[in-house]
Each structure stands twice: as structure tokens, then as C-alpha cells.
Amino acid sequence: MIKSFKCRIASLFLVMLATGVQADPEIAWPQGWIVEPIPSQGEDPTTKVSRQRAVKNDAAGNPQMVMELTMTQVASGHVVNLQGVLLEMRKSVQKDFAQGGYQSVCNKIHAAQLSRLDGLETTCTITQNGRHVLSQTLVAALDGDKAYVLSYAGQATAYTDSREEILAIRNNLKL
Template sequence: MIESFKPRVAALLLLAFAGLVQAAPQVTWPQGWTVEPVPAQEGDQAAEVSRQRAVKSDAAGNPQVVMELTMTQVDSGHVVNLQGVLLEMRKSVQKDFARGGYQSVCNKIHAAQLSRLQALETTCTITQNGRHVLSQTLVAAVDGNKAYVLSYAGQAQAYAESRDEILAVRNSLKL
């Protein structure tokens, strides 16, 4: 089930951002999480996108929570409409879940913090037959010529239980 909600934000970022490559941000993933290679998506090289992902699995090896950090270079002089980008990402998440037979409700986009940066954030609660099964949060920030999105999603209980680990990653990012 977790495969259906792996973060799908890179494609939307590619539409909003493009530019030159620089060093990838540094992420310290929580102990016990597995760092996964992120397959390149169409346009990643052209837009100079850096993506990093880690997965928290249960004792049987089943994925429970997925976190992904995407950094995209922004063309010099381009002003990013962060609210608009996050709205489009949220719509995409909701459409993807709806296609899978899920219902989703997302909270209002609000101010947040991503490492040292002012950011915007929204969290979606995904239900099936009235039962809360998944949660996904999208956090976006811009710093000069770089745009960042941290997306994390997981089965409802594992997501809640991973809150401290997720916040530790968010606060320790070197962007």
C-alpha cells in the first residue's frame, strides 16, 4: 500500500523550476531507515534536480513511512510562487489517491519551518471507507536560487509514531 503514496512531487517541481546544478543538501536520516536510490524522472537532468529518499519499514520489511527531499535549481531572477506550487502538488496528491479509491482531506496551507528556512506546509489525511489509513505532508521552501520540497507519507499509525524522527530530520537539514 505504501508504494501508492511514494512522494510524486518532482514532476511538479520540474514545471516550476529550472537552472544550474549545485551541491545536494545534506540529510541525516534516522537510524534504522533505509536510504533508497531515487530513480531519475524525465527532465531531472535538464532541470538539475537532486532527490534523496529514505524508508522506515516494519520488522517484516514492509514500508511504513517514506520521506523524500527534492532540491531544484531556480533560474536567476525567477520568482517562485510557493503557494501556487504547493497548491498544485496538493491537488496532484489528492488526484492520485482518488484514482486508487481513497478519499483525502488536506489542511489549509500554512507557514512552517524547514531547517533554517521559512516554508509553507500542508498535510493530507487519506481515508478508505471512513477509516484513516495514510497521512502525507508536503513542506516547500525557497532559498535564493534553490527550491526545496520535503514530502513524507506513511500508514496512519506509523506516521504518528515517527513524528519525532521526522521533526529531527526537518530541523537538521543542511540546505
């Protein structure tokens, strides 16, 4: 279930035309997070996109949390409607979970911080048969000609238990 959200977030964010070369953002992954390679999905080679993902497993090796950061270089003159992008991403998350037999409720998009940047955020609670099974947060921010999306999801208990660790990762991103 956690792995099902990985590709949909990045593909939605790639609708912004991108050009140029920029250093990738840096993430200091805490101990216990396993960085996963992200295969290319036939993206336009002229588009500058950086994606980083890591998974936190339980003692048995089952995924409990997954986090992905996507940076897209925005084309000169292109104006990004950050609220609109986040709204479309949230709709996609809800649709995908509904197709899998889950129900989801997301809070209103609201102001948030992503490292040093002002951005927007929404969190969805995913249930199955009335039982909270998963939470997912989407955070988006702009920095000049770069757009960032941080998405993280986890099993209900792991998500709650990892709150401080997640905030530390968010606050210490080098964007």
C-alpha cells in the first residue's frame, strides 16, 4: 500500500515545463532510512528533475514510512499555481486510494514550511472499513525557478511515531 503512491506524486509534478541545470537538493536521511533508487520513467531529457526517496522499515523489513522529495526546474516565465498543483496532487492521491478500496479524507490546503521556504501542505487520512491505516502528507514550495514537493506516507502508528523525525528531515533539507 505504501509503495503504491511513489510514482504518482512525481508524475503529477512534472507537468511544469523545466529547463536548466541546478544542483540537486540534499537530504540528511536519519539512521534506519534506506535510500531507494528511482528508475527513469521516460521523462523528457531536457527537463531537469531531481527525485530522492527513502523507506523506513520495521524490524521484519516491512515498509512503515516512505518519503520522496522532487525538485523541478521551472521554465523561465512560467508561473506556477502552487495551490492548484497541490490540489491536483491531492485529488490524484484520493482517486488512487479509492480505486484500491480505501477511503480518504484530506485537510484543507494550508500554509507550511519546507526547510527555509514558505509553502503549502495537506495531509490525508486513509481508512479501510472505518479503520485508520495510513496517513500521507504533501508539501509544496517554490524558490525562484525551482519547485519542490515533499511527500511522505506511513502506516498510521508509524506516521505518528515518526512525527519528530519527519519534522527534522523537513527542517534540515538543503534546497
